[in-house]
Amino acid sequence: MRIGMLTSGGDCQSLNATMRGVAKALYEMYEDVEIIGFEEGYKGLIYADYRMMTPKDFGGILTEGGTILGTSRQPFKLMRVPDENGLDKVEAMKQTYRKLRLNCLVVLGGNGSQKTANLLREEGLNVIGLPKTIDNDLWGTDQTFGFESAVNIATAAIDSIHTTAASHGRIFIVEVMGHKVGHLTLHAGIAGGADIILIPEIPYDIEKVAEAVKKRSRAGHRFSIIACAEGAVPQDEAGMKKKELKEKRKNEPVYPSVAYKIGAQLEALCGQEVRVTVPGHTQRGGSPCPFDRVLSTRLGVSAAEMISRGEFGYMVSIVHNEITKTPLQDVAGKLKTVDPDGSLVKEARLLGISFGD
Ligand code: F6P
Numbered sequence: 001m002r003i004g005m006l007t008s009g010g011d012c013q014s015l016n017a018t019m020r021g022v023a024k025a026l027y028e029m030y031e032d033v034e035i036i037g038f039e040e041g042y043k044g045l046i047y048a049d050y051r052m053m054t055p056k057d058f059g060g061i062l063t064e065g066g067t068i069l070g071t072s073r074q075p076f077k078l079m080r081v082p083d084e085n086g087l088d089k090v091e092a093m094k095q096t097y098r099k100l101r102l103n104c105l106v107v108l109g110g111n112g113s114q115k116t117a118n119l120l121r122e123e124g125l126n127v128i129g130l131p132k133t134i135d136n137d138l139w140g141t142d143q144t145f146g147f148e149s150a151v152n153i154a155t156a157a158i159d160s161i162h163t164t165a166a167s168h169g170r171i172f173i174v175e176v177m178g179h180k181v182g183h184l185t186l187h188a189g190i191a192g193g194a195d196i197i198l199i200p201e202i203p204y205d206i207e208k209v210a211e212a213v214k215k216r217s218r219a220g221h222r223f224s225i226i227a228c229a230e231g232a233v234p235q236d237e238a239g240m241k242k243k244e245l246k247e248k249r250k251n252e253p254v255y256p257s258v259a260y261k262i263g264a265q266l267e268a269l270c271g272q273e274v275r276v277t278v279p280g281h282t283q284r285g286g287s288p289c290p291f292d293r294v295l296s297t298r299l300g301v302s303a304a305e306m307i308s309r310g311e312f313g314y315m316v317s318i319v320h321n322e323i324t325k326t327p328l329q330d331v332a333g334k335l336k337t338v339d340p341d342g343s344l345v346k347e348a349r350l351l352g353i354s355f356g357d
Contacts, residue, residue: 001033004105007067008041008113012134012146014288014296016061021300023058042074046089048096063287076115108132118332121313129315137181139334140326141317148291150283151187157279158192169222171274175259177283179231182338189227196354200231201338203238204356210269212354228259
């Protein structure tokens with residue numbers, strides 16, 4: 001039994017814990033299993049950059065963030081485009097797989113990586129996907145590993161801001177990761193007691209955001225905390241194509257990110273000092289939280305079980321707390337976004353949280 005493994009796309013806290021789960025279970029099941037680790041994601045598979053792993057490699061990594069294999073972003077849309085030397089990447093990956101006589105390739109990755117996993121499945125390789133991302137935006141699974149750890153970090157950032165915001169009576173904007181989806185911002189915002197939550201799925205009106213701040217001031221609160229996703233979008237830009245957006249913004253001031261833009265607008269509209277905090281990549285760093293360690297272990301062990309049963313072409317997923325599997329073709333190209341009419345948003349609204357709409 002020979003298994004290839006790679007970690008692809010942006011990292012997260014629980015990649016090593018997941019690989020450990022796969023490896024430990026495989027070593028338990030087979031006496032003669034060999035695991036080949038590809039360096040830096042699909043790059044390693046394309047350019048045959050790999051190493052033979054041993055059980056020792058998977059020891060002591062349950063609590064270690066990052067990835068022992070390294071990772072890189074290899075955009076799906078460029079997979080069919082030859083590299084600078086004219087190399088056909090898909091053919092190269094197939095060749096590496098066949099040359100190494102792999103029985104299966106295990107891919108730990110997010111949306112783009114699962115699309116490539118599905119492409120390799122279509123090309124006839126045995127592939128199993130494992131759902132990684134702090135964004136929790138993979139279709140077919142209730143939760144991805146990495147999400148809960150990131151929620152903890154983003155929440156801790158909001159928690160820390162509370163005391164200083166209260167001392168100075170300022171508006172604070174904490175910019176949380178998530179360009180396309182707002183699960184992380186929504187969860188951290190609720191957990192951190194944010195007053196306003198801005199997510200890509202609910203475009204905001206800056207006047208309404210300002211009104212929510214003023215309402216708090218009228219009620220005697222000296223400060224307001226806004227949890228704002230990287231991809232929060234104003235109503236007048238919602239649904240715009242990249243080109244249209246570029247045209248619209250041509251004569252507008254340029255800000256490092258959306259939180260700074262909102263900050264400048266609120267300062268003018270509310271006459272109150274604003275500060276922006278961007279925890280950025282700290283949200284992907286450090287040790288996985290216990291929840292993620294358990295989830296990763298369960299998903300990893302289940303991947304090993306699927307290998308032993310010869311069930312390929314699936315992403316291992318968790319639905320209603322049961323580990324299950326979703327066909328890669330169903331996962332590929334779909335995003336799991338926040339439902340603006342879902343219960344979590346409704347409950348947050350009932351609590352008085354404004355979504356700026
Ligand atoms: O996909 C995970 C993620 O952390 C997003 O939340 C974020 O927008 C993006 O990756 C950042 O990417 P990079 O690490 O390439 O800057």
